[in-house]
Amino acid sequence: MGVEQPLGSPILEVQGLHKRFGSVQAVAQVDFTVAQGELFGFLGPNGAGKTTTINMLTGLARPDGGSVRIAGIDCIANPRAAQHLIGVVPDESNLYPELSGFDNLCFCAALYGLPRRERQLRARQLLDQFGLSAAADRKFSQYSKGMKRKLTIAAGIIHRPPILFLDEPTTGIDVASARQVREKIADLHRQGTTIFLTTHYIEEAERLCQRIAFIVAGRIVRCATLGALLEPVRQRHQLLISCTLSDRVVMAELARHLAAVFPALQVQAGAAGQIRLEGEQPIAVGPLVRLIEAQGGEVFEARRLQPNLEEVFLQITGLDAQALQGEAAGRGRRGGQA
Numbered sequence: 001m002g003v004e005q006p007l008g009s010p011i012l013e014v015q016g017l018h019k020r021f022g023s024v025q026a027v028a029q030v031d032f033t034v035a036q037g038e039l040f041g042f043l044g045p046n047g048a049g050k051t052t053t054i055n056m057l058t059g060l061a062r063p064d065g066g067s068v069r070i071a072g073i074d075c076i077a078n079p080r081a082a083q084h085l086i087g088v089v090p091d092e093s094n095l096y097p098e099l100s101g102f103d104n105l106c107f108c109a110a111l112y113g114l115p116r117r118e119r120q121l122r123a124r125q126l127l128d129q130f131g132l133s134a135a136a137d138r139k140f141s142q143y144s145k146g147m148k149r150k151l152t153i154a155a156g157i158i159h160r161p162p163i164l165f166l167d168e169p170t171t172g173i174d175v176a177s178a179r180q181v182r183e184k185i186a187d188l189h190r191q192g193t194t195i196f197l198t199t200h201y202i203e204e205a206e207r208l209c210q211r212i213a214f215i216v217a218g219r220i221v222r223c224a225t226l227g228a229l230l231e232p233v234r235q236r237h238q239l240l241i242s243c244t245l246s247d248r249v250v251m252a253e254l255a256r257h258l259a260a261v262f263p264a265l266q267v268q269a270g271a272a273g274q275i276r277l278e279g280e281q282p283i284a285v286g287p288l289v290r291l292i293e294a295q296g297g298e299v300f301e302a303r304r305l306q307p308n309l310e311e312v313f314l315q316i317t318g319l320d321a322q323a324l325q326g327e328a329a330g331r332g333r334r335g336g337q338a
């Protein structure tokens with residue numbers, strides 16, 4: 001399975017964690033460690049077990065078995081003991097719809113035992129940091145989805161926790177809010193907060209995370225640093241050619257012809273006039289263009305592709321990353337990739 005351990009002292013240690021709902025094994029024997037100050041990504045398709053895992057790590061769900069330690073505290077035996085160390089941003093907000101943004105934050109601050117004066121100062125400071133000062137006195141129920149998510153993150157960090165758990169923080173919000181949320185996550189990480197982030201946006205994980213665990217059907221199939229994950233695809237050269245031939249049969253025939261003439265290349269006919277080529281050596285464009293033109297097509301773009309985490313995900317899981325994101329969109333989620 002290959003779980004690469006982090007450098008540095010661990011703040012979160014998970015061993016043999018598992019949970020079943022009826023006949024569904026939601027999480028199966030999950031093991032990993034997160035180091036202090038690390039930005040750790042937990043990436044997987046819909047239904048992979050991300051929310052169930054994060055709920056067990058944060059005391060919102062009880063595991064069937066396994067252990068969770070945060071800063072050495074056994075969180076299953078003492079579910080409340082580590083609560084002051086953790087901040088939680090659930091995928092569905094847990095704030096009060098009838099309270100204003102300001103009152104919600106003051107209420108959360110009180111729950112964590114901040115003195116009254118400090119509560120109000122901290123609430124104002126966070127509203128300002130998240131660009132919500134103008135909406136401070138508006139009811140939470142009247143906030144937009146992006147504003148709600150920002151306030152939920154603000155509530156999660158009100159007590160300045162050393163470790164923050166974020167469950168799909170950019171899913172379902174507009175592009176600008178998603179960008180602000182990602183910037184905030186990166187800021188918190190720079191300031192030393194350990195971050196555990198679940199997402200099904202591969203690009204987001206690639207942009208933000210230092211180490212990533214891929215979870216599929218409740219099991220971690222790979223866990224490694226971004227550099228180690230990308231290493232195998234960095235060795236490959238890829239080219240995407242766009243041409244005027246769009247008929248699927250003609251494209252498939254062209255791909256077969258290219259593969260026969262250039263046996264060192266892997267050739268794949270894609271959507272609407274696109275051909276993707278991959279090889280171990282740099283790919284010369286001229287001979288390809290000439291061959292396509294000889295087949296009656298005209299090339300209007302040949303673009304070298306940068307190796308990315310999407311290919312790694314594809315190789316490791318056999319799942320299509322686009323289908324994974326499309327499913328989220330199909331459930332009325334707007335994504336937030338920008």
Ligand SMILES: Nc1ncnc2c1ncn2[C@@H]1O[C@H](COP(=O)(O)OP(=O)(O)OP(=O)(O)O)[C@@H](O)[C@H]1O
Nearest residue numbers: 021024026044045046047048049050051052053200
């Ligand atoms: N309360 C529950 N009762 C029954 N089954 C559940 C429950 N919660 C989760 N499951 C099932 O457990 C599996 C893992 O679900 P989970 O919500 O953890 O996945 P996820 O990776 O967070 O998915 P998504 O990206 O869609 O939020 C799924 O098959 C889901 O249907």
